[in-house]
Amino acid sequence: MARLKRNNPIPLYIQLYETLRREIQADRLKPDEQLPSERELCERYEVSRMTVRQALVDLGREGLVYSRVGKGTFVSKPKIDQQLRTLTGFSLEMTSRGSAPSSRVLEARLQPSDAGQANMLHIPAGSEIVILGRVRLADGLPLAVETVYLPHHLCPNLLRHDFAVTSLYEVLEREYSFRLTRAEQTIEAALANSRDIGLLQLIPPAPVLVMERLTFTDQDVLIEYVQSTYRGDRYKFRAALAPRQNGWMAQ
Amino acid sequence: MARLKRNNPIPLYIQLYETLRREIQADRLKPDEQLPSERELCERYEVSRMTVRQALVDLGREGLVYSRVGKGTFVSKPKIDQQLRTLTGFSLEMTSRGSAPSSRVLEARLQPSDAGQANMLHIPAGSEIVILGRVRLADGLPLAVETVYLPHHLCPNLLRHDFAVTSLYEVLEREYSFRLTRAEQTIEAALANSRDIGLLQLIPPAPVLVMERLTFTDQDVLIEYVQSTYRGDRYKFRAALAPRQNGWMAQ
DNA sequence: TGTAATAACCGGTCTAGACCACTTCATTAT
DNA sequence: ATAATGAAGTGGTCTAGACCGGTTATTACA
Structure with a gap:
């Protein structure tokens, strides 16, 4: 059992949160299996109960565990649809719902940014950006067309990877x-244009979901702008909404 | 200044949360105005700092306040687009973005539920449901078609209200x-059907956003099923995503 | 007068307890 | 055998402190 590191810039409750999350996502803790009680976790990791609770509360907010007074804390069943509140990439999302993700690279290149791109990415106009365009497939069927724009100075040599498989x-x-800790995302409906129709094998007129996303790092650095077009007939966003958490550990 | 009630089933941190939320939403605390420091709130409301922090953390998670180490906690600027994570109705949402909401009632009636409706609302088949169909308008322009289904036994006499104005x-x-504390919502793209086209004054083929929502009370009672169709050219959903809160109060 | 050191204050994290309501289960009394 | 009881364990809430690093205004020095 791993020990938590003291005198570390990473808070103890985040270390514990990540320890438990790894146990769950590696399936060493099965759905509906009971976690050690809060007081047991205190002893094992040599932290106070408030610290344990911060970790468990965070896990509960993300739906990974749920708690019942008098009984204990348990691992949740895995979710299927994309949870809007959770920031995941396409690959992780498809894997988690049991589909095999793959990609076909349409473009992968550097170019100087035009005014609009520079404004979107909060960089000086003319500075280089990485453009990565892909068709995203689930189980071999095209599901979305995605174009990512990244400031080149943040990720030099990015394009030596083969993003068909990475x-x-x-x-x-x-x-x-x-x-990657935060994103602003918008979703709207549109009609597929001729490019979408060809790439996604649609029959016009076809509705699509257009998703735009700005993703930020934990240092609040804007690292990517993504525009994705999802097939309207195959994709649905799901969100759990709550105006306030009823206590720390709602759900 | 209101005092918090002790020996009350409502936790102190929720009472404080609601006190501060009322101050903000009533505009007695203006955007970017600084809140009293955590230690000041401790004294005023005679609670410990952990309790104050639970209230502030909840306010921060909803985007009502933000905190800066060394500076303080401040009221956020009001948001414009619909925040997916926040549960609001159409009226409140339109008001908050400066549009005048109104409605045209298409149907408002009771009827026995069929199998599908009963299943959706978790009620016995055949028990009565309230059906409320409306065109929702913003500044006089049709924006969405909405049909709400509610179990009648939960809201008897609901239909004596005029939902064109209420x-x-x-x-x-x-x-x-x-x-109303929790909802499960899905969003997908579709082509407007002939009913939508007529009611929303669209020119076919037109894309629409179809939103479905199950809303629950704080007692976890399912109280409504809503299906809404939004004009694809006028409406956009916005969401702030976070894979984990970086600390409790990540803005 | 300008600048550097300092003290006061801020939120973020953490501790080591406490009491409560709820659940479960073993023990006891009927 | 069954029912009532009570103890043990659980998560939920709360206290009264503590230390840390970031921010800011003041103060003292050059």
Whole structure:
């Protein structure tokens, strides 16, 4: 059992949160299995109960665990649809719902940014950006067309990866050590244009979901602008809404 | 200044949360105005700092306030687009973005539920449901077609209100004392059908956003099923996504 | 007068307890 | 055998402190 590191810039409750999350996502803790009680976790990890609760509360807010007074805390069943409140990439999302993700790269290049792109990414006009265009497939069927714009100076040499088989988010996290922590996303309906129709094998007129996303790192650095077009007949967004959490550990 | 009630089933941190929320929503605390410091709130309300923080954390999670280390906690600027994470009705949402909401009632009646409706609302098949169909307008222009299904036994005499001018959520909260606290919502793209085209004054083929929502009370009672069709050219959903709160109060 | 050190204050994290209501289960009394 | 009881364990809430690093205004020095 891993010990938590003291005198570390990473707070103890986040270390514990990530420890437990790894146990759950690696399936070492099965759905509906009971976690150690809060007081047991205190002893094992040598922290106070408030610290344990901060970790459990965060896990509960993300739907990974649920708690019952008098009984205990348990691992939740895995969710299927994309949870809007959770920031995941396409690959992770498809994997988690049991589909095999793949990609066909349409373009992967550098170019100087025009005024609009520079404004969107909060960089000086003319500075180089990485453009990555892909068709995203689930179980071999085209599901979305996605174009990502990144400031080149934040991720030099990004394009040496083959993004037909590699997850962009994994590279950004592992190789460049960016922690992607926040995003602003909009969703609207549109009619598929001729490009979408060809790439997604649609029959016009076809409705599509157009998703735009600005993703930020934990340092609040804007790292990507994504525009995705999803097939309207195959994709649905799901969100759990709550005007206030009823206590810390609602759900 | 109101005092918090002790020996009350409502936790102190929720009482404080609601006190501060009322101050903000009544505009007695203006955007970017600084709140009293955590230690000041401790003294004023005679609670410990952890309790104050639970209230502030909840306010922060909803975007009503934001905090800066070394500076203080401040009231956020009001948001414009619909925040997916926040549960609001159409009327409140339009008001908050500066549009005048109105409605045209298409149907308002009772009928026995069929199998599908009963299943959706978790009630016995054949028990009565209230059906309320409306065109929702913003500044006089049709924006959405909405049909709400409610179990009749939860809201008897609901239909004596004129829902052309009355907000359904306000009636449910004020008259029937339901606290609407949680919803499951899905969003997808579709082509407008002939009914939508007529009611929303669209020119075919036109894309629409179809939103479905199940709303629950604080007692976890399912109180409504809503299906809404929004004009794709006039409406956009916006969401702030976070994979984990970076600390409790990540803005 | 300008600047550097300092003290006061801020939110973020953490501790080591406490009491409560609820659940479960073993023990006891009927 | 069954029912009532009570103890043990659980999460939910709360207290009264503590230390840390970031921010800011003041103060003292050059």
